[in-house]
Amino acid sequence: MITCNDITNQLKTTFNDPNDKIHVEDVTGGGSCGAKFELIVGSDKFEGLMLIDRHKMINAILADILKQIHALNMKTWTIKQYNEKMPSSK
């Protein structure tokens, strides 16, 4: 079973800057086809990248985990975007 921690730890291998933000939530719920997760990553590593390239980056980092889960919804923001968009940002 994949847990939020597995995903967070895998992301940390790349998003290792102290300013990088990683949030992972298990949104599997009942009646669905399999494990579903949502994640938000805030990092300046995304600066200058198109959304598609940001998503591809996450897909590559999580390649092994993605094989074992059903769905992943992601937000990939720069730190600036993160501060603007994060609901009740910590």
Added chain:
Amino acid sequence: MSISANSVEEFNQILKDNKYVIIGFWADWSKPSVQMNQIFDQLPKQYTQIKFLKVEAEKLHEVSLKYNIKSVPSYFFVSNGKPLHSFVGANPSELNLQTINFVSKIAQLDEDSQNNNNNNNGPIDEETMKKLKLQEEENKKKLFQRLESLINQQKVMLFMKGSPDAPQCGFSRKTVEILQKNTFVFGSFDILSDPSVRNGLKEFSNWPTYPQLYINGKLVGGFDIIKEMDAEGELESLKPTA
């Protein structure tokens, strides 16, 4: 075509009669495993030295237990009754890769047994292996050329499940709605109508799901990305000028 085993006895007999068998476990409620069956059915044409055996996991419970099946699809590459390797998941390229791998392993096995007892049992020589690999590469090249021309068919191309008028999946439908809302003029391709495009494009663009939106031959993204770009007002700026 591949064959199916409908009873445990039949299953055991097939494994006894055939030196090399690839077993694919599937279930009717698992769409990915059913889709993989289509690909599985195509393989025997290419690899006549191997039996391709489909097993409905829940029907042959005893067999599934023996192979410790936890999810479908699962694939086992069996030589003389013993699995050499296996993998789990609806991954067409993995199936191709592991099949090629299996073919080269059994070629080695055949060669060894021939050296030992001069037993001529349909060996695959290196020449044939090379040919198979070349053909594989050639097929892929042709497919990628075709994909290249498909994604450039119009300035804006949507690869989706179904058609804009009759989408076959919620994500495809919502993507069409966003494009129409933004008055995009776009062409579309129904990936359900063509498994080779469906599987090839995933590899070609390194993007695992559909729909896929291409603008000027470049992948913009799937539904999530298009939705987010629409919300941010960024989508409009990608619209090609007529």
